Each structure stands twice: as structure tokens, then as C-alpha cells.
Amino acid sequence: MEIQEMVMEFDSSSSNESFARVAVAAFAARLDPTMEEITDIKTAVSEAVTNCIIHGYESTEGKIRVECKIQNDELFITVMDRGCGITDLEKAMEPLYTSKPELERSGMGFAFMEAFMDELKVSSMPMAGTIVQMRKKIAKKPEMV
């Protein structure tokens, strides 16, 4: 069983959103994903990291940690912050619900992560932080003849 891992930690600045999703997509490239699968991964990472910046740290400074693992044909992504945490997780995960309508948030973040990945797990502790864990299976492509 082959396992490959990658860990990165960066500042909670919005300019790092594109950096984070591109880095994870580049790591995932060794599973030979389709264009659509790459977009799925990028979108899910973008949502998770944006949540850390806007909600976890409420636009103040902090560090975001992203851990990725490839095991066989599956990609595991963990996105963590040590921010304010989520008090009502069930409410937060409801599609279209947002705690920050004034910032023009659509409330679709978790719904997109769920739609684009095979599995989503969120654990959070108020005043301690939030951990988002995602898994996606990358289908094997038929061998080129």
C-alpha cells in the first residue's frame, strides 16, 4: 500500500486561496485526475480555506494548515484553523445559511465541498478551531493502448 503525504501552513490572507487550491491540485495530479476532478478538488479546497479566513479568523491574522494524503486511488484533504470555531455546526452546514450575509456570502461553501468530494467531515470547538476532512476517489483511467 503506497502512501504519499504533503503538509503546508500559510497565513489566513485571501491571496493564499488560489495558492492553496493550486498546490493541492498539483499534489493530486499524480493520481492522474480528469480536468473535472481537478476543478472539484480546487473548488472544495477554495471553500474550506475561505471559511478559515472569513469565519475561523474573521479576517484577522492566523495560520491555516492543509494536510493531504494519497492512499491507493484516494485523496484525503484536511484543512484546519485555530480560530473561533463553529457554535452551531448543523446550522452552518445547511445550504444557503450564512452567518455573514453582509459580506455577500452565498451559504453554499459546505454544500459545494459535499457535492464535489465523496466524503466531508467537519469537527469544531468554539474558541479552539475547526477541522474539515474530505476524501475523494480518483477513478482509474483505462490504459492507453
Added chain:
Amino acid sequence: MEPDYKVIEDTLIVYPPQELDHHTAFAVKQYSEEIIRKGMIRNIIFDFSNTTFMDSSGVGMIMGRYRLIQEKSGYIGVRGVSAAIHRILELSGLYKLVKVCE
């Protein structure tokens, strides 16, 4: 960076950046707001021909402009939608609020 715009009569055409996320959506919101405040804009068309990525921040930004344009009885249009952007528009239910203008 200033996003690209074009104004044709009462319609503002916005060309969002290549990647429309939280970081870039804010600039699009600010500049389009400025133009809308200055002119007689009733409709907004988002031309996604050069946009390859959009997440829920883009959805929120379009919803925000929709509310604004609704007050003026205008419409929000989209065009040049790639497969990736199409999935986001569909999944978010935005197609119920915006019309496709090709």
C-alpha cells in the same frame, strides 16, 4: 487589479477575472458598484469567456448584484459559461435568478 467592463446603453457587461474567488470577487463587487452608482445601469451581464474557476464567493457576489438590479427591475445575464462555471451556476440554483444570453 481592475476588472474589465463595458457599458452598452443601460447594460453593464462585466468580464470577471480568470479565477473568481473570495479574493477577486471583492474587486468585481466594488468596481461594478461604482459604475452602477454613476450611470443609469439597469442590467448586468457577466461574460465568463475568460473565467475558468468560480467558487461560492462568486455565487455570493452575483446574488448581491441580483438584489441590487432587482430594485431597478433589471436582469442579470450570464454568457460564455464553461463546463466548470456551468456546474457552479446549476448547483447553486443561480440559473433560477439569471438568464443565459449568448
